[in-house]
Amino acid sequence: MELNLIKSISQNQKLRKQRLYLNIPKLKTLLRTPSVKVGSAISGISVLLIMSPLFLTKNPFDWFDVWQNMGFNLLGAVCTFVAFDIVFSRLKELDEQQGVKLDCFDRFEFINTIMGAKKLNKLSQSSVAPIRIMEVWTEFLRDNVYKERFAQAILQYIETNNTEIEILLLNPENKDLVEARCLELQAVSSEFNNIAERIYINLREIQKIIKKLEDTGKQDKLKVRLYNTSPSLAIYMCDPNLFVTFFRSGMTTMSKQLKLPVDSPVGAFINERFEEIWQDTKTISLENCLYVTVDVIKWGVVHSTYDKVKYILCDQGYYLQNARLFQDIANIADINIKINGKVYKPNDIAMDDLPDIVKKLFRSKYMNNGELFISLELIK
Numbered sequence: 001m002e003l004n005l006i007k008s009i010s011q012n013q014k015l016r017k018q019r020l021y022l023n024i025p026k027l028k029t030l031l032r033t034p035s036v037k038v039g040s041a042i043s044g045i046s047v048l049l050i051m052s053p054l055f056l057t058k059n060p061f062d063w064f065d066v067w068q069n070m071g072f073n074l075l076g077a078v079c080t081f082v083a084f085d086i087v088f089s090r091l092k093e094l095d096e097q098q099g100v101k102l103d104c105f106d107r108f109e110f111i112n113t114i115m116g117a118k119k120l121n122k123l124s125q126s127s128v129a130p131i132r133i134m135e136v137w138t139e140f141l142r143d144n145v146y147k148e149r150f151a152q153a154i155l156q157y158i159e160t161n162n163t164e165i166e167i168l169l170l171n172p173e174n175k176d177l178v179e180a181r182c183l184e185l186q187a188v189s190s191e192f193n194n195i196a197e198r199i200y201i202n203l204r205e206i207q208k209i210i211k212k213l214e215d216t217g218k219q220d221k222l223k224v225r226l227y228n229t230s231p232s233l234a235i236y237m238c239d240p241n242l243f244v245t246f247f248r249s250g251m252t253t254m255s256k257q258l259k260l261p262v263d264s265p266v267g268a269f270i271n272e273r274f275e276e277i278w279q280d281t282k283t284i285s286l287e288n289c290l291y292v293t294v295d296v297i298k299w300g301v302v303h304s305t306y307d308k309v310k311y312i313l314c315d316q317g318y319y320l321q322n323a324r325l326f327q328d329i330a331n332i333a334d335i336n337i338k339i340n341g342k343v344y345k346p347n348d349i350a351m352d353d354l355p356d357i358v359k360k361l362f363r364s365k366y367m368n369n370g371e372l373f374i375s376l377e378l379i380k
Contacts, residue, residue, distance in 0.1 A: 105236065105243050105257045107139070107146055113238045114153040118161065128262075128271055129223070131157065134168040134235040136181055136195060141202040151209050158213065158221045167206070168277060171226040171284060172199035173313050181231055184247070196314070199226075200364035203290065207367055226289050228282040235274055242267050290365070294320065295338040296329060302338070304328065310369070312362055316355045318344065318376040321362065326372040337376055344376035 114131060133140075140150040154165060170177060178195050185192035206224055213219040234257075236243040243257040260267050277283060291308040310321040320337075329335045330348055337344045351359065351371045362369050 108149075110236055110238060110243075111140070111146065111149050111153045113241075114150075114157050117157055117238055128275075129164045129166040130161075130237075130239040131163075131165045132168075132235060132237040132271070132274055133166070134227075134233070134274055134277070136170045136231050136234070137198040137202050138167075138169070141205040142198055147205055151205065151212075154209055154222065155212055158218050159216065162218065162221065164221050164223055166223045166274075166278065167225075168274065168283075169199055169202055169224070169226050170195075170231055171228050171289065172196040172203075173289070174228050175315075177228065177230060197361060197364050200361055203286070203365055204367055206286065207290070211367075224286040225278060225283050226286070227277050227280065228284070229277060229280065233270075233273070235270060237262060237271075242270060244270050292320075292339050294322075294325060296325075297336040297338050297343065298332075299334060303335075310362070310366055312358055312365065314358065314361060316358050318378075319349075319354070319358055319362075320346075320374040320376065321366075321369055321372075322374075323370050323372060326370075326374060329374075336379065337374070339376075343379045345379055347375045347377065349373045349375050 117130065140146050157163070158165065170181070172178060172195070182193055182195050185195075203224075206222070210219045210222055213222060231247055233247060234245045236257075239262050241259060242262050243259050245257045258266075260270075262271070287308075290310070292311050294306045294309045296303045296306070306322060306325045309325060312319045318339075326348065329337075329346055335346060337346045349372075351369075351373065354362075354373060
């Protein structure tokens with residue numbers, strides 16, 4: 001028993017010595033930092049001011065009390081400064097250990113990462129898709145500088161790895177959220193007054209990619225949903241790294257972003273947030289944003305139903321585009337249209353008679369459109 005106690009004491013002493021030896025280099029490094037050097041110099045001045053009454057003759061103006069007070073105040077400031085510096089240094093060290101750093105988002109580098117990505121080990125055994133994007137809209141699917149190469153990267157990745165890619169965009173028909181984000185981004189530039197159109201362009205480019213994936217039967221590997229919650233962050237993830245921006249007024253993904261490993265604790269938290277929004281009951285599928293189901297009501301009875309009818313819902317009204325639907329209801333009296341439980345009176349309208357903004361939105365949202373449209377008037 002005594003022998004075990006002696007061994008235990010001996011091991012504890014060795015551990016203390018090892019910790020001491022490990023901390024000595026850290027202490028030396030800390031003493032060499034500019035903050036400690038400046039703090040030491042100011043501390044010396046503070047001590048001289050505090051001790052000044054012991055060495056100098058007191059004068060009628062009582063300057064010694066003033067110097068003492070200054071000395072104590074300086075010494076307190078130095079202690080606070082050094083303490084905060086040590087805390088921030090420790091936080092920086094922890095961030096570096098997790099691989100977290102503030103970095104500019106290089107879009108070409110991200111595309112190249114996707115093109116060179118393989119089915120990696122870290123996420124291949126989990127339900128997390130190795131490539132995830134969450135944005136209001138993404139310039140990868142709008143800007144001519146990036147969109148062709150980005151589409152090629154997605155096609156190549158899915159063909160090589162047979163793995164899903166997940167993209168979350170803001171629902172362009174959620175007027176309140178779109179307008180709120182527009183107001184925030186106007187602090188950056190006045191060009192951000194057409195967010196809905198930018199999202200529609202993203203959807204059109206996604207449809208082009210899906211059409212190409214249909215040739216190999218892998219269209220289900222590109223998953224796209226549209227969220228209906230206030231935009232709080234943007235995520236660009238391609239295993240093993242993840243870029244994230246936390247939105248505030250005027251903040252965009254053109255700003256610096258946090259770059260961190262996917263398998264870090266912060267990376268896991270970001271992926272959980274993505275999953276929450278992806279699974280949110282208010283988040284809708286791509287198909288539900290592209291098409292509506294239309295019931296044709298004749299004499300109060302459903303006469304026929306049309307699936308996958310193209311539409312635009314905007315401030316100018318509700319517009320449908322479907323050639324067969326147009327032909328079936330043209331010049332027929334007592335016809336109403338029912339969509340999602342609401343009943344509308346249809347009016348035939350040609351492309352040339354559409355408001356300019358509606359034409360623009362149809363062309364932004366879909367790869368091709370016909371010439372015959374239907375405008376809807378809500379029946380109260």
